[in-house]
Amino acid sequence: MVWKKSKINDEDSSIVDACKKGNVDAFEILVRKYQNRMFNIAFRMVGNYEDACEVVQDTFVSTYKNIRRFKGQAKFSTWLSAIVINHSKNRLKKLRSRFHNEPYSIDDPIPNDPTGNMKSELKAVSNEPSSQDQLERKTIQEHVQKCIDTISEGFKEVLVLRDIQGFAYVEISEILNIPEGTVKSKLFRARDVLKNCLKKVLGDL
Amino acid sequence: MECKETREKMSEYIENFLSSDDKKRVGEHLRSCGGCKKSLSDLEKTIEYAKNLDQIDPPLWLANKIMVGLREDPKQRRTFINKLFTPFYIRIPVQAIVVVFIASISIYIFLNPHPERNIVKSSSKRDIPQTMIGKSTSPEKPREQFATFKGSTPDELKTNSEVNKEISKQPDIALLKDVIKNNKNRDKNILRESRLKEPIEIDKADFRLVVDVNNIETAGKKTILSILKSDGSIIQVESLETRYSIHAEFASEKVKDLFEKIKLIGEISTKTEAIRTKKGDVLINIVLVKR
Numbered sequence: 001m002v003w004k005k006s007k008i009n010d011e012d013s014s015i016v017d018a019c020k021k022g023n024v025d026a027f028e029i030l031v032r033k034y035q036n037r038m039f040n041i042a043f044r045m046v047g048n049y050e051d052a053c054e055v056v057q058d059t060f061v062s063t064y065k066n067i068r069r070f071k072g073q074a075k076f077s078t079w080l081s082a083i084v085i086n087h088s089k090n091r092l093k094k095l096r097s098r099f100h101n102e103p104y105s106i107d108d109p110i111p112n113d114p115t116g117n118m119k120s121e122l123k124a125v126s127n128e129p130s131s132q133d134q135l136e137r138k139t140i141q142e143h144v145q146k147c148i149d150t151i152s153e154g155f156k157e158v159l160v161l162r163d164i165q166g167f168a169y170v171e172i173s174e175i176l177n178i179p180e181g182t183v184k185s186k187l188f189r190a191r192d193v194l195k196n197c198l199k200k201v202l203g204d205l
Numbered sequence: 206m207e208c209k210e211t212r213e214k215m216s217e218y219i220e221n222f223l224s225s226d227d228k229k230r231v232g233e234h235l236r237s238c239g240g241c242k243k244s245l246s247d248l249e250k251t252i253e254y255a256k257n258l259d260q261i262d263p264p265l266w267l268a269n270k271i272m273v274g275l276r277e278d279p280k281q282r283r284t285f286i287n288k289l290f291t292p293f294y295i296r297i298p299v300q301a302i303v304v305v306f307i308a309s310i311s312i313y314i315f316l317n318p319h320p321e322r323n324i325v326k327s328s329s330k331r332d333i334p335q336t337m338i339g340k341s342t343s344p345e346k347p348r349e350q351f352a353t354f355k356g357s358t359p360d361e362l363k364t365n366s367e368v369n370k371e372i373s374k375q376p377d378i379a380l381l382k383d384v385i386k387n388n389k390n391r392d393k394n395i396l397r398e399s400r401l402k403e404p405i406e407i408d409k410a411d412f413r414l415v416v417d418v419n420n421i422e423t424a425g426k427k428t429i430l431s432i433l434k435s436d437g438s439i440i441q442v443e444s445l446e447t448r449y450s451i452h453a454e455f456a457s458e459k460v461k462d463l464f465e466k467i468k469l470i471g472e473i474s475t476k477t478e479a480i481r482t483k484k485g486d487v488l489i490n491i492v493l494v495k496r
Contacts, residue, residue, distance in 0.1 A: 064275050205246075
């Protein structure tokens with residue numbers, strides 16, 4: 001990964017400096033600060049809770065071991081995000097090789113609904129509006145995640161960083177070490193795949 | 206602008222990244238194209254679905270597990286031997302045992318001087334191992350068989366008995382020397398064995414008989430011969446420049462006969478009445494002193 005040569009202002013710089021001197025307690029501050037964000041990136045990338053836990057563990061361990069290589073030319077959070085993305089992609093490769101991951105195919109039939117309309121099916125499940133809404137929301141989120149799982153890694157990472165985590169294009173460019181134009185085109189492609197998948201799974205959006 | 210170009214720019218249009226010209230052209234197309242307008246709506250909803258995904262909470266133990274892993278630095282992982290000895294509760298006892306073992310060996314070596322300078326100190330016949338005194342507790346065995354040097358096996362006893370008979374028939378001085386030499390060597394071995402088992406107290410013989418003689422060495426040989434003829438068991442012979450000490454065991458009825466023979470060798474300077482009245486087996490220390 002190529003970072004800009006000039007140093008930037010980073011709220012974590014003093015803590016990172018302490019970590020470079022071997023202060024494990026200082027690193028614990030960073031772990032507790034960023035574990036939620038890194039976990040959600042990992043979870044959306046690998047689509048599995050347990051695997052996401054392992055990815056986050058591996059991420060922080062390798063970050064601490066290599067923290068002396070961090071020159072401060074990007075935000076620590078950006079650098080950390082790049083590491084968690086790489087570990088997530090490595091994990092996906094392992095899962096694929098073990099046939100552990102069974103991605104949700106957009107060609108799969110939708111159970112009990114020949115029209116493919118998930119919303120109409122959910123309406124019949126419960127008469128209680130609040131629980132119905134909760135169930136519908138949960139189910140939709142599961143299908144959205146399964147649709148994300150169908151996107152290839154190179155496009156998915158852009159979607160996760162931009163639409164789910166809200167990173168700026170320039171940050172995504174730094175994290176993935178690709179030009180901003182490539183980020184935009186990949187994002188367009190990823191959104192298109194997700195849209196088509198959701199239309200197939202949920203029916204009319 | 207055509208539909209294909211519009212849909213390619215749709216993502217940037219939503220995020221307002223297009224130039225003002227492109228934005229205007231896309232807007233005009235969308236107003237006139239129902240398909241692209243629907244596609245724009247679907248794309249906006251898709252992005253909305255993605256943005257509205259719930260944040261998933263990691264498990265509470267995750268941070269702790271990470272930190273535990275980090276604090277156990279893999280570079281400092283210890284070898285099996287280090288793991289075995291590093292904990293205090295294992296290392297200290299092991300080291301203590303090693304020190305005690307080495308100390309015990311050292312003390313044993315220090316307290317085990319050259320056997321030739323040792324003196325057997327036997328308090329009574331109960332303290333003397335059977336292999337030393339060459340006497341069986343079994344009453345069936347004839348005493349003659351044991352009234353020789355301390356043979357521990359029947360073969361040795363037989364050999365010693367034969368030697369004894371030869372000595373009694375022809376008290377050749379050369380043979381006597383051999384007997385004395387064998388006796389000394391045997392005594393050394395016995396001393397080593399007995400030291401391993403239990404210490405023998407010195408100068409605990411039932412009686413000490415001091416005999417003044419002109420020539421210690423000659424008198425010593427004669428005394429040994431006399432002991433053998435009196436069916437005694439020689440336990441220890443110590444030869445020094447100024448004296449000759451023999452520990453021997455006898456049946457009490459043989460003591461009188463022994464005294465008669467010793468009187469021919471030298472002058473007994475101690476009282477012998479108590480010895481004569483003793484019953485059973487007696488352990489006598491005969492000390493030959495130069496006049």
